[in-house]
Amino acid sequence: MSYTSALFTSARYHTSREARDPNYRVLTPATINKSVLEAQYAVRGAIPLRAEELREKLESKGKDAGLPFEEIVSCNIGNPQQLDQKPLTFLRQISALTEYPDLISHPLSKDIFPSDALERARSLLEEIGSTGAYSHSMGVPSIRKRVANFIADRDGHAADPSKIYLTAGASAGVSNLLQLLISSPLDGVLIPIPQYPLYTAALALNAARPVPYFLNESAEWGLDIADVEKNIDKARHEGTNVKAMVVINPGNPTGNCLSLENMEDIVRVCYEHGLVLMADEVYQDNIYHPNRPFTSFKKVLKGMGAPYADNVELVSFHSISKGQTGECGRRGGYFEICNFSPEAEEQVYKLASIQLCPSLGGQIGVDVLVAPPQEGDPSYAQWREEKDGIARTLKHRSEVLVEAFRELEGVSCNEAEGAMYLFPTISLPPKAIAAAKAAGQSPDAFYSLRLLEATGICVVPGSGFGQQPGTWHFRTTFLAPGTEDYVRRLKKFHEEFMQEHKE
Amino acid sequence: MSYTSALFTSARYHTSREARDPNYRVLTPATINKSVLEAQYAVRGAIPLRAEELREKLESKGKDAGLPFEEIVSCNIGNPQQLDQKPLTFLRQISALTEYPDLISHPLSKDIFPSDALERARSLLEEIGSTGAYSHSMGVPSIRKRVANFIADRDGHAADPSKIYLTAGASAGVSNLLQLLISSPLDGVLIPIPQYPLYTAALALNAARPVPYFLNESAEWGLDIADVEKNIDKARHEGTNVKAMVVINPGNPTGNCLSLENMEDIVRVCYEHGLVLMADEVYQDNIYHPNRPFTSFKKVLKGMGAPYADNVELVSFHSISKGQTGECGRRGGYFEICNFSPEAEEQVYKLASIQLCPSLGGQIGVDVLVAPPQEGDPSYAQWREEKDGIARTLKHRSEVLVEAFRELEGVSCNEAEGAMYLFPTISLPPKAIAAAKAAGQSPDAFYSLRLLEATGICVVPGSGFGQQPGTWHFRTTFLAPGTEDYVRRLKKFHEEFMQEHKE
Structure with a gap:
């Protein structure tokens, strides 16, 4: 069928390319699945997106970016290996060996991999x-x-x-x-x-x-x-x-x-x-x-x-x-x-x-x-040490952060019993709430965005998770290295923020 | 709150555990998402499931399983590496090296991996x-x-x-x-x-x-x-x-x-x-x-x-x-x-x-x-040889199968121009169609199931893909090794099936 006859055929029928507007689009907010339009996912929402922009700016311009910090601290998502957490060696050895089976039988492999990793793979x-x-x-x-x-x-x-x-x-x-x-x-x-x-x-x-x-x-x-x-x-x-x-x-x-x-x-x-x-x-x-x-x-x-x-x-x-x-x-x-x-x-x-x-x-x-290495296996000691080391580091970082939060004006924070997050409450002064309203943001989003712009620390506002009406929180992971630096930057920001929004 | 008071509390409300039947289930065909209930996926449907049962029987009992074949030939799904297709070496080398970065810097690695794989990883x-x-x-x-x-x-x-x-x-x-x-x-x-x-x-x-x-x-x-x-x-x-x-x-x-x-x-x-x-x-x-x-x-x-x-x-x-x-x-x-x-x-x-x-x-x-290896790269020759070898093998297998299908009574089959499947038509005799109806199966499913039970060859009936009303097909991959053996088994089955259902 030629082009002309195809046009002719379709002209006989109702078509959706309305009024032959070549800019017509099938997928618009009016036609896209409402459920998709309504879904929200704050962990990768507006503030993390802004953090991504700032990170790109820092990468391309460095100090010329004119930002008051040198790097973004991603505390918005539980992504340990994006930060400084090393993968467990045994898992990665098994992974490499199963990906490239020639390695298992290679004569040099016994000089590189422990015998239990080779056997398991x-x-x-x-x-x-x-x-x-x-x-x-x-x-x-x-x-x-x-x-x-x-x-x-x-x-x-x-x-x-x-x-x-x-x-x-x-x-x-x-x-x-x-x-x-x-x-x-x-x-x-x-x-x-x-x-x-x-x-x-x-x-x-x-x-x-x-x-x-x-x-x-x-x-x-x-x-x-x-x-x-x-x-x-x-x-x-x-x-x-x-x-x-x-x-x-x-x-x-x-x-x-x-x-x-x-x-x-x-x-x-x-x-x-x-x-x-x-x-x-x-x-x-x-x-x-x-x-x-x-x-x-x-x-x-x-x-x-x-x-x-x-x-x-x-x-x-x-x-x-x-x-x-x-x-x-x-x-x-x-x-x-x-x-x-x-x-x-x-x-x-x-x-x-x-x-x-x-x-x-x-x-x-x-x-x-x-099914990790068991006591007596060649890989056990290293596996144990790595695992315990990670657990200790996270516990330490959580404690330092909780203590720091508790010292801040208007902030309270439960200890972490599990997981990798803290969810402190902030009592925001009325002036901050009014400023947020004027900016068209929820008060916790306003605080979190200001925190990001001032310090490079990226957290997620409590409104992304839900909170008791009238209370304001943010979620931060305690995965990032340099907890002391995090605390120093946060403290400085918080004091200035509270000062600025004092009645 | 104690157990008793919890019971008391809930007793005041309407509950779904109907008539306190402890066997009540929330998820039943009446309550499960209708869209999920109605979805079908023939590639892993009834016939592949039956093939799985037969495979387990063969694995556990071997010759004592009393089956007229020694192995299942999985032609139901395009899963090349489940059969004899070897992975492309370069891809797997990159994969192993990125999974276990210590390998990249290991002094022995240059004796195991080509330099371009190390560099790319x-x-x-x-x-x-x-x-x-x-x-x-x-x-x-x-x-x-x-x-x-x-x-x-x-x-x-x-x-x-x-x-x-x-x-x-x-x-x-x-x-x-x-x-x-x-x-x-x-x-x-x-x-x-x-x-x-x-x-x-x-x-x-x-x-x-x-x-x-x-x-x-x-x-x-x-x-x-x-x-x-x-x-x-x-x-x-x-x-x-x-x-x-x-x-x-x-x-x-x-x-x-x-x-x-x-x-x-x-x-x-x-x-x-x-x-x-x-x-x-x-x-x-x-x-x-x-x-x-x-x-x-x-x-x-x-x-x-x-x-x-x-x-x-x-x-x-x-x-x-x-x-x-x-x-x-x-x-x-x-x-x-x-x-x-x-x-x-x-x-x-x-x-x-x-x-x-x-x-x-x-x-x-x-x-x-x-971005595969390019001409001049250390890995290029092997990559080219592996890739071309796979392409040649598939083309050869498709040609042998098409030829065999065309020799069968009542079967016609287009050549494969692309992909990894053939979709031959079978003109089934009225007696076979009646037998299928009596068994509560579509004629192509009846044929495919009989093929599986007689030969171990697992294909997917055309009704799983849709076909012109009144026509019958099956889909087979041409990935399996032993094409000559496949053809011999299929031919024997088909002749007996057509003989059995002759008017």
Whole structure:
């Protein structure tokens, strides 16, 4: 068919290229998926974008950029290896060897790699075949078996590899589960406030209703179960079909570890109210207080016995991005489902199939996370030293920062019990709030942007996570090196800011 | 709060744990997202699942399994490295070196790795930092620059790194774009029939309407543009808001390359009818006929000049999973957007942000794909030999298979011009169709399942891809080694099957 006749054909029909305007676009704010338009993700939102601009300016112009700092300190995202955290050597050795199998048999390799790394890479490759092939959609079967052993050892309750899915990080798993769960715009999911904005973003993308429950800052960010139930009730009276409850433990952005009592209350509420319990446990290895150890929801659930243990639908998420592994760029994680109906399991499997499989590099990362070197292995001492060193550094940095925050006028801050974040409150003076309003910003965003412009420190305003109305926070990681310098810059800025906005 | 009071509290409210049945489940076919329930993905559907069962039986019992074959031949999925395709050495060397940077500076490394691999890994790490850190959500900026250079060299038209997104394979990119595009259950997307079932699955997950257009088997799987327009018109008369057109070129499952005339017609139709053109070009490097080279839609679009070149919204997808790279397990790819409105670009970026970033291993794979060794580089000869060897092998296997198919009673098959699949038609006798009906299967599924049970060869029935009503096909990859053996087994089965179902 010639060009002319094609035009002729289409001219006979209604076309969308309205009034033959060549500048017509199919995709505009009026036609793009509303759910996508409404989704927000503050961790990579306006302030981090501004930080990126400033970083590029510094890189291209250096001192001529005319900025009052020499580098951007990225405290907006838990990305340890972007900062100074070194990868765990054993994991990277396994990774290199499985990527280039000729290395394993190379005569020089025994002078470069420890024997257990060579042995582990060899046996992994026997199981996997090639890291360049799609695996089973749920992940390599033998890796899922080792994940099950890890969970069983951790919890003292059996775990079944056929209920374990390897994922491209925890976020991918959360998105899949929410997609499965949400069947109507009336469906709702309980989320903590403050929360990690992946949840509000994923709920927005699925056109579902977030049902907030508040964490109590004055009770170490624990929760009041009566308040949770009140919120369920309120949401149901408003016509929301509340189907699930998200719990982030250790908390993000709050850095708390839930008490056992809180956890049991949550399980009971999920049972009584018919909710799927979604336990985000990616920070389970970032623990700083001996009196607040990590306990998994699986362990709590199974320990509670009938009728909870075998009936509450639980999905728990873990990741290689956090902990001392910190391998965010590898995109690896897993989730375990408990007490799902066979029909629901089938759908979880189908969603995984459509996505083919998570990257083998991520899967191998999970394998090393759940089965690290053991005492007596050639790599054990180095692995132990690296892991403990990272844990010690993070704990130290968190303590220095908390102390510094507490010395600032109008700022209070809970200690970090877990995770890699602090979430201090700032009592902003009325003049600052008015200035924010005049600038069309929320007061915490106004403060955070001013902090960035003055010091190069990039944090995320509390409004990106949610906070009690009338309170203002920001989230900062404690991953950045040079904590003393961070504190000095922050202190100077804060004093000047408070001075400027004094009545 | 104690257990008793928690029970008491919840008893005051409506709860979903109906009639206190402890076996109540939140997630059931009645409550799970209907779109998920309805999605289908044949490539990993019933027949591949049955093949998996048979494989496990063979592995655990060997000859005692009592099966008439000794191994499963997986021809259901384009997964080259699951079969005998070796990874490209240069890619894997870069990968190993970037995973374990200590190797780069190790004194023994120059005896193991060629100097250009060491140099490339070193410069990549300077750009990336650590493969364990999240990158920019769109992908590492310098890799996107090299993708842009690759596109510009290929097409002779400029490409802009700020319009290029690295992805976790092409599927992830397609899913994101469709999620952005679909804003109502009345929205529709033109898809070829037959098609790769990712598209129907992704449309089902987004609750959108597939609008089919047929590829013409007797015209080398080309398309009749008047028929496409008729289908647009029909869909619009039925109330479907047709917003985009998917084209897979080279074709999957059809193995064809579109003519330039067809491609220009498609661009015109997208312009006239206001459609986003989604060009799945992942097989651009799997080309077998000198008279049917690959031409990108970008090149065609830009070559057509005004009003098309600067107005038709195009997104084109590429991947490291196919071609001679075949790195499916690494999950890497990219898409380039052209002529999107700034508002739409902003939303594409936001979706990428929420997903954090594709794996760095995948991104590095893309880097090697778009910037392989050049003539004169130490690695060039080996890279060239490996790449050409893979291409030759695939071409040979496709030719042997086509010839064999053409000799079978009632089977006809087009040659492969591109991709890694053949999609032969089978004229099944009425008795076979009746037997399929009695077994509750479609005739092509019945044939494919019988083929699997008799020979261990796993193919996907044509009904998984769509086909002209009343015709029956199956899709087979031509990746498997032992083509002669495949042919012998298939021939024996087919003759017996046709004999059995003779009138």
